[in-house]
Amino acid sequence: MSDAGLMLGIEYFLACLAPTSPYGQAQAKGLRPFKPGQEGDLKEELASLEQAISLLATHLSEIIKIRHYLAQLPDWREPLHEVTAGGVLSDVELFSLKQNLYFFARIKELQATLAPRLPVKYEPADFHTLLALLDPDNSGSPSFYLSDSYSLRLAEYRDKIRAQQRAANRQSEIQKERAAKLVGLSFNPAGEIAAPRHDRSLQNRIEGTNLFIQSRETYTERYYQLKPTPQEITLAQELDRLLKHEQAEEERVRHKLSLSVKVEAERLRQTIASLGRLDLLLSKALLARDWRCVRPELIERDAPAEFVMDKARHPEVEASLRKQGKAFTPVSISLQTGVAVVTGANMGGKTVTLRTVGLLASLVAYGMFVPASFCRTCLFTHITILTGEYSVFVTGLSRFGHEIAALCRALPSAQTRALLLVDELASSTNPAEGSALAQAVAEHLARSASVCLLTTHYDRMAFLKDVAHWQVVGLSNVPSVVLAQALADSPAASQRDLAELMDYTLTPTEPTRHLPREALRVAAHLGLPASILARAAELLHR
Amino acid sequence: MRLLERIEQSGCKSVSVVGLAKNAGKTVAVNTIIRQCVEAGVTLGLSSLGYDGEKIDVLSRLAKPRIFVPEGTILATAADTLPRAAAGLEILATTNYITALGEVMLVRARESGHVEVAGPDSLAEMRHCIAAMQGLGCRLVLVDGALDRIGSAAPTITDGTVLATGAVAGGNMRRILIRSMHVKAILSLPGVSDPALRATAGAACQAGQLLVVDSAGVRQLPLISAIGHAAAVISHLSPAEPFSLVVPGAITDSLLGELLYHPRLVKQIRLVSPDPTHVFVGPEIWQKFLHFGGRVEVLKPITILAVTVNPTAPAGKSYAPREFALELARALAPLPVYDLFLGETAVPL
Structure with a gap:
């Protein structure tokens, strides 16, 4: 088809179509001609196109908005494939799903205002429940965060981590202050104190406190860091353990969310196809208007x-x-x-x-x-x-x-x-x-x-x-x-x-x-x- | 005055941090500014531009270095870095800018913790990311500029720049001073003063044309680039009167070196470059060029806010910190110089 398509101008037609969403672009790429025997389907398609063209005259601003929303849709075909196969969705994938659902709803709202309304095969399904699941705090914001509301345990771990971080910081501040007073030196931003190498007595004083270990040495200075106290070590270990728990819990939440998405996979697939069709139909309608078609x-x-x-x-x-x-x-x-x-x-x-x-x-x-x-x-x-x-x-x-x-x-x-x-x-x-x-x-x-x-x-x-x-x-x-x-x-x-x-x-x-x-x-x-x-x-x- | 105060006083809303070499102390400068932002309650935006050689580890594909960010910080970073963050991140928006580590996302740290940051790959994309972060409420946006070609051009898209230098910049004190002063001199090249010339040169740089502007008018040279064609460029120039040569691409040692064979031309010439990061000239040739009366002006000047110094090089060379910082502070005056290992305020002269 390619040589003949080029010669005839079909390639030019496909290039002029310009659907705005990844779903419409995929459909345009897979566009196949109707063959003898499919006259009925073709007539249906031509009737929808006629309807879309008449909507350009009566509801242009709605159509432009719908095209704008279609253009915002992130491509979710790959994650959908993964989640159907039992994969766990990442935060980025959940975020882009939420974006998709958000725009599905906007497009559906706008389509409801069109008169005459386009056939159902061009409309997205309703994903109210799934969208609510991705917005547990009911914030209405399009951003996504594994919020504390997803799991009591997650909230609990995060509270503990914050408390632990504060305690650890307090501990080390107290320790630093005490140590600095003891040796009469201040810490640099890297948490070190420096003693000139020729100043043996200062070094002895620092080392004598038994609070410091030498961290590095240059030609002129010797640098010391605070030895972590047993208390600090326990705090750090506890923090580490909590972070691991938090991560595991987050993964559990992602898993649960992925299962909920998997249940809706078929409907999502259908909506992706519907919006691909819609995008293509609107692109055809706009082109037909530009080319003054009958x-x-x-x-x-x-x-x-x-x-x-x-x-x-x-x-x-x-x-x-x-x-x-x-x-x-x-x-x-x-x-x-x-x-x-x-x-x-x-x-x-x-x-x-x-x-x-x-x-x-x-x-x-x-x-x-x-x-x-x-x-x-x-x-x-x-x-x-x-x-x-x-x-x-x-x-x-x-x-x-x-x-x-x-x-x-x-x-x-x-x-x-x-x-x-x-x-x-x-x-x-x-x-x-x-x-x-x-x-x-x-x-x-x-x-x-x-x-x-x-x-x-x-x-x-x-x-x-x-x-x-x-x-x-x-x-x-x-x-x-x-x-x-x-x-x-x-x-x-x-x-x-x-x-x-x-x-x-x-x-x-x-x-x-x-x-x-x-x-x-x-x-x-x-x-x-x-x-x-x-x-x-x-x-x-x- | 502390580094953040210096930035805030300058009115700069976006700041890039670039280093003269690896281990010049860029990360310490970034961390210091982040910490001071926490103390001052400034909402910070953070991203990085370009790759420092091992910015992405080829084997592990991990972005380096990890940075500790406080709660509320906005980041522009690639999608693949998000799962490895130790802080809870809220994904705010996508950008359509694709990098080796996935699409650049705008995210907010909902908890404090360590994150990896790998920003967009081009200056134009970074400019948009900076604007987007400011739109999300960042009072200051910090761009970590790597040493490569793209990263070192970070100053051209931020309001101000912090320059990190140190013992790694040269083999001995004299060399370190020369190198640091030279980089400062190039980065502080003055803007084009003549408004008519600015308009002409701006259009030529957009179109990639080599232009000669003198009292007779504007002439386009029949050359695509000055690189490798220094002699051909010079054949079109005449020392009869002062003139400007607009070079949309790089100004290199070879161009200035060739010009120096014609001191009468150098005396009359004013080179015009898009911005200081297009000037790749070594200190020796630069000094000779200035000595013979040559001038370079840029369409978009850079504001250097401060210089940070690190007296230690990882290869073992190190200097007495106070003396080192003082030497550099004297050499780079009136720019404030900070040794962030010594303290948070500028080195007093």
């Missing part, structure tokens, strides 16, 4: 295959044209089972037509509205586009080799309902064999249940029976005086004029022996030297 009309599975679009636009091409200050000319075409052939001038937008048809059909398959004024289509088993843009150097196949290999893969069997789009079929070999091949392929496809659109420059193709013919109006309606005028400009300007003079409209035509000859005119506009052009014209008329 709801496509869906043909049932048992009706013959068809694809119709009116005034359709290709948003990716449109955006790049807009950057150059140009406008996109909307394209309209109507395709039935079998083959349609598009002929017409170079630079006439034939490839863009192919890409637009492919994109619109794909968008429908992805449950999206389409950038057009009207669209009617069926679901296809697959959508393939062959444009002749292959990475020749990587694989070692020639352009022709690539095209044929890709065509072999893409040729639908007689019963499959596929959409096949081929640009300039068999144009990279000699015209005699190429056109024969192209005709044979077209005749084969004309008998299939698929919808096929081929572009070509071969006269032979324009004369085919049993296929629909479409032609780009191109330059045929432009008076030659105007063309000559445009040619007189600089090459760059004349290229710009060409784009303005070119009529990109597609019209249905009858089979014809001869295609209009516009390649030389276009080449002239692109700046090919006049001498070459004159010689080419001479050869052509010979």
Whole structure:
């Protein structure tokens, strides 16, 4: 899908979607097209999307708030996986769960104010009890702390630890004060006293108190620390024991909380999926509004295959044209089972037509509205586009080799309902064999249940029976005086004029022996030297 | 005056602590400020920037060092450090800043105890964390800046800086003094005085452009960086009149060394750098550059609040504490110098 997706513009669509939550992003990544047989599901999806788009008009501020809350959701899929497997949640995981639950509730509140309300599969479940469990002090704050309220024993240990710390501090302060007075020196911030190394008598006095031990020595000083008293040692050991108890109790509380979360795991999973769907739906709705999309009309599975679009636009091409200050000319075409052939001038937008048809059909398959004024289509088993843009150097196949290999893969069997789009079929070999091949392929496809659109420059193709013919109006309606005028400009300007003079409209035509000859005119506009052009014209008329 | 009083008097709401070398006594400075905050009832925010070599132990993945924080302290620290804290921590918010030790979280110590602190990895992230901690009610935010490239730029995002130096800064007293004075001189580089030049240079530094500004106007040099292209930069300069050279990247020994071959240029030049941590020049070349009339100005000056000294180096070298502190206090005056092992007030001159 990736190459074709890139060519069609589906990658561009996925990139434009921009869901804000990790859950929506995961769903966007796993987005799969609807296949024939799933028309019912698709209709349901399109109905929800229509509802969401209408909510953008009536409840925009609520929708923006919901998107804002979705963006705040921390990704909780991994912890959910762990806790289901019996793991114990860490404080950080409990905190991010609390954040999730908090925003679930906010989103649920906002959704209740929407009219009409979105279907239940887009709504989070109610986690009132679980949220209360993570906020034992009923503080309403989004922060998380293993509070004393979780366990009497925890509170008891923490009280004892505080008391013990105070007692230990008091003990050591008293001890320090006494010792400092005794030797007449003060302690530094590291709890040391220093005696110059030459001052033996001072050292003797310090050591004589039997309160100090030497901690370190430099060239000039000798440093002493207080020896811990037996009382202090007992206090420290007791403190250590209490800290261990506290940690064990905290772990017990985490374990208990994890079990409570595990009970809700399935509902959490469902809500994560619902909010992923909601996020994706809102992203689609916003994009559909930006792209000025309409709801496509869906043909049932048992009706013959068809694809119709009116005034359709290709948003990716449109955006790049807009950057150059140009406008996109909307394209309209109507395709039935079998083959349609598009002929017409170079630079006439034939490839863009192919890409637009492919994109619109794909968008429908992805449950999206389409950038057009009207669209009617069926679901296809697959959508393939062959444009002749292959990475020749990587694989070692020639352009022709690539095209044929890709065509072999893409040729639908007689019963499959596929959409096949081929640009300039068999144009990279000699015209005699190429056109024969192209005709044979077209005749084969004309008998299939698929919808096929081929572009070509071969006269032979324009004369085919049993296929629909479409032609780009191109330059045929432009008076030659105007063309000559445009040619007189600089090459760059004349290229710009060409784009303005070119009529990109597609019209249905009858089979014809001869295609209009516009390649030389276009080449002239692109700046090919006049001498070459004159010689080419001479050869052509010979 | 005690260290905290010095900080409060300066009006700085965020302070970075950086050391000249390992074992310069940075941790003692941090612990002292924390203790004085407890005594003064100041709510403190704490984080760390960059890695001091073994800031994270590669084998155990433990952040070092452990710091004793009082109840109520706000920390910006990575998620993986939380389970190893001996103090009860309330998780207040996440930041979306990811480090090797997980996402940086904003937490409050609900009990006093030892914690590990490993803050965000970039200056911009740290700037946001400082603001967030101030938003949570911290009267002072302390940033422990490591010795690496990121950590030593911590002064550029805090209001003030405490510099830790000591016996480890050099092999003998003379070297220690030279090194300490030099670092102080670089970190105290003056701001760009000319407002027009400040605007031009600010835009150029944002865009990463080398500019020459003189009376004729502004010229962009056709070079991506001054590093490795000192001779090419100089070929674009003329000693006819005073001019400014805006260097958005590092100003190095090689650039100033090359300039010193052209004393007439040095006499006219004013180098403009984004901030002092972009200036990587040794004391010898720096002195020569100043001697020939060269100047360096910065867009964002740093405020050094105080210097702490540690007269002992772990390799065994140590000095008589009082004399050592006094020598440094004289050399670095008027900056207050503290030997936190001797006492809590600045060394009197």
